[in-house]
Every structure is written in structure tokens, then in C-alpha cells.
Amino acid sequence: xxxxxxxxxxxxxxxxxxxxxxxxxxxxxxxxxxxxxxxxxxxxxxxxxxxxxxxxxxxxxxxxxxxxxxxxxxxxxxxxxxxxxxxxxxxxxxxxxxxxxxxxxxxxxxxxxxxxxxxxxxxxxxxxxxxxxxxxxxxxxxxxxxxxxxxxxxxxxxxxxxxxxxxxxxxxxxxxxxxxxxxxxxxxxxxxx
Numbered sequence: 001x002x003x004x005x006x007x008x009x010x011x012x013x014x015x016x017x018x019x020x021x022x023x024x025x026x027x028x029x030x031x032x033x034x035x036x037x038x039x040x041x042x043x044x045x046x047x048x049x050x051x052x053x054x055x056x057x058x059x060x061x062x063x064x065x066x067x068x069x070x071x072x073x074x075x076x077x078x079x080x081x082x083x084x085x086x087x088x089x090x091x092x093x094x095x096x097x098x099x100x101x102x103x104x105x106x107x108x109x110x111x112x113x114x115x116x117x118x119x120x121x122x123x124x125x126x127x128x129x130x131x132x133x134x135x136x137x138x139x140x141x142x143x144x145x146x147x148x149x150x151x152x153x154x155x156x157x158x159x160x161x162x163x164x165x166x167x168x169x170x171x172x173x174x175x176x177x178x179x180x181x182x183x184x185x186x187x188x189x190x191x192x193x
Contacts, residue, residue, distance in 0.1 A: 011027065014027055017143065020154050020155065021154045023150040035139050046131070046172075052127075062128055134171060142185055
């Protein structure tokens with residue numbers, strides 16, 4: 001018997017943005033789906049518009065599992081996670097232990113298919129991993145936009161900070177996505193129709 005997928009099903013119980021008052025709670029399972037959709041779009045944009053050669057399957061796989069360790073660690077808030085180099089390093093080590101525990105739950109005959117998804121090895125699929133990280137930041141930005149639309153000013157500084165982090169990378173595919181798709185998140189349902 002393997003506990004792997006039973007553990008992953010608990011992603012729906014891990015809440016994000018724990019230090020902030022939320023109008024609506026977001027869990028890491030729904031977040032991972034949104035990251036996968038946006039990362040997939042970034043990869044397509046990179047390939048079709050900017051002549052890239054991104055592996056779409058790899059991007060999707062990495063995005064789906066990018067928060068998997070949090071079923072063991074929980075979601076550590078970004079201001080804490082990146083407070084200083086020692087905490088950042090310690091948290092990376094905790095993620096490695098958590099991912100190793102998850103990997104060890106898999107039967108031997110399929111474990112190798114998941115190893116790269118649970119390794120947190122940023123260099124193994126450098127371009128694909130970078131795209132997932134960019135999608136992750138876009139999703140954080142979109143969460144801020146949605147919270148601000150409901151009148152929750154708690155997310156105002158986070159929105160500005162995340163936006164600046166996205167834009168300073170000056171990635172053409174990300175800039176294209178931000179220009180073409182992000183403004184629609186400010187629209188009401190009637191305006192979308």
C-alpha cells in the first residue's frame with residue numbers, strides 16, 4: 001500500500017497567505033492548478049511567439065507538483081521563508097526532507113518517474129523550472145488583484161512588490177502574458193461576457 005496520493009490529496013487542506021486576512025481562502029491544490037495553467041501558457045507563448053523550445057509536458061508536471069512538499073511542511077509565508085539566508089537555506093533543507101519522504105511513499109517500480117518532480121533541483125529542468133516560478137509569481141499577483149477587487153487593502157503592498165519582481169525579470173513571454181491576459185482579472189463576470 002502506498003500513501004503517496006492520499007498525502008497529496010491533503011493539498012486541499014493547506015491554506016496559502018496565512019499571515020494575511022483573506023476575503024477568500026486559497027489552498028495549495030487549487031493554486032497548483034492555476035500555476036500549471038499559467039506555466040503551460042507561458043511555455044506556449046515562449047515557443048510560438050518568441051521561438052523557444054520549452055518542453056510543455058515537463059512544465060505541466062513541474063507545476064502540478066511544485067508545492068507537493070507543503071503537505072508535510074505546510075505553507076510558510078514568504079516574508080518568513082525569505083527573511084534571511086539562514087532561514088531560506090533551512091527551509092530548502094526541510095523541503096528536501098519532505099520531498100524525500102513523499103518519494104519514499106511510492107512503489108520502487110514508479111519512483112524514478114517522480115524523482116525529478118520532487119527533487120527541488122532547480123537546475124535539472126532549468127528553463128521549465130524558471131517558467132513554473134514565473135507562473136507562481138503571476139498567480140500570487142493575481143491573488144492580490146482579486147483580493148483588492150473585493151476591497152481587501154491588506155494585499156496592496158504585496159501586489160506592488162510582486163508586480164515589481166515580475167517586471168524586473170523582463171521576460172518577453174511573461175510580459176506578453178501580463179499585457180494580454182492579466183487585465184481581464186479586473187473585470188466583473190458581466191464584463192467578461
